[in-house]
Amino acid sequence: MEIKAIGIDLAKESFQVYGIDAQNKVVIDKKLNRSNFKVFMSRRPISRIYMEACSGAHYWARLFKSYGHEVKLIAPHRVKPFVGHQKNDRNDARGIVEAGLRPEARFVGAKSLWQQDLQSLHKVRDLKLKHQVALINQIRGLMSEYGVILPKTHSKFKTLMVETLEDGENGLSPLIRDECGRLFKDYLVVSDRINEVEEKIKAIAKESEFVKRAEREVKGVGYLVASRFLASIGDVGAFRNGREVSAWLGLVPRQHSTGGRTRLGRISKHGDSELRKFIVQGARAATIAAMRKKDFDWDHEKIHRLSEQKGFNVASVAVANRNVRRMFAILNKLSVVQ
Incomplete structure (x- = not known):
């Protein structure tokens, strides 16, 4: 049968x-x-x-x-x-x-074991980052009720938090000083855990030819963005071209056309929202760098011109779209997911 x-x-x-x-x-x-x-x-x-x-x-x-x-x-x-x-x-x-x-059926590329390992590391990092933000917000909120205002940035927060806990005349009660001290210890433990996970991701990324080339050739892409892209894409053969990868990540305009009239709206935001966030944030950094440079290469000049014409956010998403296509081209040239 x-x-x-x-x-x-x-x-x-x-x-x-x-x-x-x-x-x-x-x-x-x-x-x-x-x-x-x-x-x-x-x-x-x-x-x-x-x-x-x-x-x-x-x-x-x-x-x-x-x-x-x-x-x-x-x-x-x-x-x-x-x-x-x-x-x-x-x-x-x-x-x-x-x-x-169905003849028009589209499929998801199955991930290899090491791709799942790498993606799992990124998910652990995401979870720990949420814990870190929750702890710092809780400490800042509690301290503000006693007239102690702490900065948002992690480096300044750590320094001032130590000074605040050691200052016996800042109006904190012994109970709150003890509880905030315990929360600060939790914060430090979580921060160390984030560093450990990032070191594991970096060790894997160093062995990947794709990550090395993406860091070198694509502006706004570092080892975190490149490794997350590599872990998420699965089988590169599931995509025919770079535009399909951009559409998979929701970086192409949403279409609502009828009666022969083409109407394009904002980006569709389909797919992996965390990966898209990473890529767009990297693209924003690349756009800022391009706008600050005085001696333009071709890429910087194009980004600068687009930013002036369409605005910073539109330019950043356009750079993100371009970066996705370039990463796909690199991965496709290597012909096999490492």
Whole structure:
């Protein structure tokens, strides 16, 4: 029995498997637990498997590829129109198959193990940065209630915080002084943890030819931006050109055209918001540097002119769009994700 396609609705402990043959007849319709699911898929003849790009999907994609299957991941929002009125596991699995078999179907590149490791490090860093900001805001808020105003910048905050805790005549009660001291210790621990994670990311980035070239050739891109881009993009072969990568990251205008009239609005902001934020912030830094330089090269002159015509923010997003395309071109030239 030849199986044309298998759709799988993933969960942590329950898996719905839905398969059709060449005549589009249902030949597999099973719900399995985790242990049985692995055994079942290992015994299947080589097939094309479709799954939503959700939690755990990249792990299952690597596992199924090791069994010899061809695996395609689909973004959840592309599956939703095919689920139907009633959402359940079976309808989800059937909708995944229907979405995957569409001629215009677009797929998500499956990540390798080291790409997931690198992306996980960035997520840990994001979490610790949020903790760091929460702690500094809590300390500043508590101190301000007692007439002590602390600066926002981390270096100045650390210096003045030490002085404030040692000053016995600044109006802080012993209780609040003790509690703020404990919060400050937590802040220092989190800051050290951020530095540790950044060192791990830097060590990985140093071994990547793509990161080295991106830092050298693309203005506004450092090891954090380049490594995050490399970890997020998955399989570079999933994109036909740089514009598709920009669209994937939401850096192209949102279109609302009708009646032959083209209407372009603000950027769509699709995709990975954290990666987009990193790229845009780097582009803003590059735009500021271009505006300050007196001796322009071609890139700086173009950025400066665009900034004068369209404004700083539009110019920064345009630089971000260009940087994404350049990073894709570098990665595509290297021909293989390292």
